[in-house]
Amino acid sequence: MASDKVGSPGLSEQPRNPGRRRAIDWLLGSWFVGVCGAVVYPVTRYLVPPEITEAPTLSVKAGTASTLAPNTARLVPFGQTPAIVVRLKTGELRAFSGTCTHLSCTVQFRPDLEHIWCACHNGHYDLTGRNIAGPPPRPLDAYEANVQDDEIVISRRT
Amino acid sequence: MAGLRTWLAERLPLDAVAAAIAHKTVPQHRHSFWYYLGGMTLFFFGVQVATGILLLLYYRPSAGEAYDSVQFIMTRVPFGWLIRSIHSWSANLMVGAAFIHLFSVLYLKAYRKPRELTWISGMLLLFITMAFGFTGYLLPWNELAYFATRVGTDIPGAIPLIGDPLVTFLRGGPQVTGATLTRFYGIHVAVLPAITTVLLGLHLVLVQYHGMSVPPSVDAEAARAGRPTPVMPFVPHFALRDLFGWTVALALLAGLSAYLPWELGTKADLFAAAPAGIQPEWYFLWTFQALKVVPGHVFGIEGELVAIGALSIGAIGIVLLPFLDPNTARARTVVNWLASVAVVFMVAMTLWALMGGVQ
DSSP, rough: HHHTTTTTTGOSSSSSSSSHHHHHHHHHHHHHHHHHHHHHHHHHHHSSSOOOOOOOOOOOEEETTSSSSSTTTEEETTEEEEEEEEEEETSOEEEEEBBBBTTTOBOOEETTTTEETTTTTTEETTTSSOEEEEEEOOOOOEEEEETTTEEEEEEEEO | HHHHHHHHHHHOHHHHHHHHHHHHHHEEEETGGHHHHHHHHHHHHHHHHHHHHHHHOOOOSSTTTTHHHHHHHTSSTTHHHHHHHHHHHHHHHHHHHHHHHHHHHTTTTTTTOOOOOHHHHHHHHHHHHHHHHHHHHHHHHHHHHHHHHHHHHHGGGSSSHHHHHHHHHHSSSSOHHHHHHHHHHIIIIIIIIHHHHHHHHHHHHHHHHHOOOHHHHHHHHHHHHHSSSOOOEIIIIIIIHHHHHHHHHHHHHHHHHHHSOOOOOOBOOOSSOTTTTOOOOOOGHHHHHHHHHSOOTTTEEEEHHHHHHHHHHHHHHHTTTEEEEEEEEHHHHHHHHHHHHHHHHHHHHHHHTTOOOOO
16 A cells, blocks of 8 residues: 555645644544534433423312212322322211322222222222232322312312 | 446445355254244334334324324224234234244354344344333323333332433323323334334344354254254245245234234223223233232332342343353353243243232
8 A cells, every 4th residue: 555655645644734633633523522512412401301380289179079979989180190089988088199109000999998909000008098008118198188068179288 | 137237236246245145044953943033023023114104194193182093093094903903913923023032042042152242232122122012002092001101101210319300201291191192102103213223233234244143052963973054045945934934924913903903992091090900011011010019118128129120130131141151051051041930930920910910
């Protein structure tokens, strides 16, 4: 290859000014890193969804009290998540977050077991929301359940 | 015609490619059957690409329209039921073929030097395939898919520190909503296909470059007998056998889709309870059952974290297998035993889940 270059002075690999070539390489390299950063940063930020700030749900209406028979329950939206309101055999109303503490499925009331159950991975909660069997690691969050003019109102405990 | 061939040969390495094809051979021995599984997986992938593109023409990726658009495909679009059923069945058969391919390569020790990168690219392709399955499952926006996605995207939440941001990233928000659906759609039809193109290209180039691996036992027999292992020319003999297998697979897909069309289920309701008997796709069943039987806390650590930790260690171990196996006869026996334990565990957990698991 070296012999090819004899007589072709236009193809010398040696720059006339090595210092200047190095400086330009360094500038181009920095330029490229900068451009990469200018692309990567907005793309990374774009991938993370923006937080939508909503007023935290403090209380919701959960339907009429007289239509909720003893030993049954009702699922209602509580903001973005479900809540479960249970009428005990004694007639007492209790409300909990409807999201299972294991892997966030929505729980249901099992009249045959007389407690709360999650179908996804067989998690069981008693009627105080305590995790009593299966994989759930924590109790369900408990809400206040009150009745105002036959309307059930569930609210976050303060 | 000859002129065109000359013109192309001056511009493309036609002769080199033709010579390579003519010289390509496949070893012939009692385990040769397993060489067809990779090609079979590739065939199902091709079916997925073709039917996936067809589904894109009518599918609408939003929480309000997704379910109705799939229903429209299945009830109104001519042969829509067939295209969608083939896409679903082929997805399942592709995962099945990929798993059989994985274990046959493992038992035949085809991951040994110099095929480590083929093995790693193959394992990554398997993970990508499962990601395709997981993201595609949500797209019809039905009840089963909705809860499977709630559970599946909640699992990384157990990872310390990065868990919660990761869940938000996967879901496109704190909950599984229409934002998750659009995100999964983008991942399913653009991100994963792009990654697959690169990995699959690498995997296939490496398979061509190294040729088919001959199992150590076959090599030893050939050495004892003092003659080389016989080979079969790839073109036309092996290629025709491959093609025959693919037509059988196509007939199987058509039969399954016609007689057992894929169900759509009921539309997802974000505030309904998870239905009793809910289960993920069969290839996630063993993981599902493991998550179900691990108690809330194991030695004071959250059970979920223990299960995920064990699965992650297993996954990393199998990816790095070529580097962990010192390639001795003893190590081969150990690998065979470990693989068999893994297979028995996965099959047993799957059967347990199918029989209803713990209720």
